[in-house]
Amino acid sequence: MEYNTAVFTACAQFVLLCFIGIKAAEPSGDGGGWSSDSGFRLQDEGDCNIDILDGFSLSHQQYAYSRPVILRGLTDNTRFRSLCSKASLLEEYGARKVRLSTANTFSYRKVILLFQWTSLCRSMWTICCGRKTLYFFGDNNFTEWQSLFEQYESPPYVLPHTSGAYSFGIAGPGTGVPFHWHGPGYSEVIYGRKRWFLYPPDREPHFHPNRTTLSWLRDTYPHLPEEEAPLECTIRPGEVLYFPDRWWHATLNLDTSVFISTFLG
Numbered sequence: 001m002e003y004n005t006a007v008f009t010a011c012a013q014f015v016l017l018c019f020i021g022i023k024a025a026e027p028s029g030d031g032g033g034w035s036s037d038s039g040f041r042l043q044d045e046g047d048c049n050i051d052i053l054d055g056f057s058l059s060h061q062q063y064a065y066s067r068p069v070i071l072r073g074l075t076d077n078t079r080f081r082s083l084c085s086k087a088s089l090l091e092e093y094g095a096r097k098v099r100l101s102t103a104n105t106f107s108y109r110k111v112i113l114l115f116q117w118t119s120l121c122r123s124m125w126t127i128c129c130g131r132k133t134l135y136f137f138g139d140n141n142f143t144e145w146q147s148l149f150e151q152y153e154s155p156p157y158v159l160p161h162t163s164g165a166y167s168f169g170i171a172g173p174g175t176g177v178p179f180h181w182h183g184p185g186y187s188e189v190i191y192g193r194k195r196w197f198l199y200p201p202d203r204e205p206h207f208h209p210n211r212t213t214l215s216w217l218r219d220t221y222p223h224l225p226e227e228e229a230p231l232e233c234t235i236r237p238g239e240v241l242y243f244p245d246r247w248w249h250a251t252l253n254l255d256t257s258v259f260i261s262t263f264l265g
């Protein structure tokens with residue numbers, strides 16, 4: 001509790017510092033106002049060794065239980081995308097509290113901030129509160145955000161005996177979730193780019209549970225022998241990544257990204 005209070009105070013100070021330097025809202029354009037014109041972003045999209053399919057030609061049984069796949073043109077989320085612009089989300093949800101997580105596999109600390117604070121300073125996502133990397137993903141209050149989620153057109157393919165549960169998030173460049181696994185589902189990027197690394201259930205990757213994906217990418221990834229290389233790809237708006245049950249995965253946001261996952265459980 002004490003720790004969280006300290007983190008909150010540090011965040012508040014940091015945000016206030018940022019606030020002094022804030023300019024007029026970014027122009028909307030293609031990035032929905034989220035893309036940083038002069039700010040930090042990661043350039044390296046890496047290779048893509050995951051199959052990419054046109055959503056409508058999918059015979060998805062081939063993938064459902066066996067390997068990840070990226071589906072293009074599956075749904076038209078133009079309306080949802082426009083509701084997720086920075087201006088629109090701030091207007092609708094700026095005064096709501098959101099719960100942010102630190103990017104560790106095992107130590108999920110939570111920080112609660114007003115949504116409008118989280119977007120005042122784009123670098124806050126990455127460097128707020130010392131070495132902690134904070135991001136907004138999941139922990140969504142479905143009562144407050146229902147009218148937004150209602151507009152999301154989720155991928156039309158579900159597995160037998162499952163239904164979808166959404167997890168919505170916004171996170172800055174350099175953030176991401178380190179390796180972990182859970183049930184199957186989809187991840188779609190609404191704005192920005194998200195790089196994915198995946199391993200099959202029986203091939204646990206080498207990673208330090210308390211380190212970020214970015215540090216794994218910088219310290220471990222370059223030294224991986226060829227046979228330990230992950231499946232990987234960077235997804236963009238209009239693309240949906242399907243991850244099968246219990247596959248290990250880690251993510252890295254290259255830009256400020258708005259994204260939504262559909263967990264099939």
Ligand SMILES: *[C@@H]1O[C@H](CO)[C@@H](O)[C@H](O)[C@H]1NC(C)=O
Nearest residue numbers: 096097140141142143144145
């Ligand atoms: C979700 O939002 C509603 C309405 O603002 C509030 O009453 C409820 O306590 C919130 N739930 C949680 C878990 O924060």
Ligand SMILES: *[C@@H]1O[C@H](CO)[C@@H](O)[C@H](O)[C@H]1NC(C)=O
Nearest residue numbers: 104106107108208209210211
């Ligand atoms: C990770 O951090 C937690 C909490 O700070 C600590 O208890 C744990 O020992 C750390 N794990 C490793 C492998 O260093």
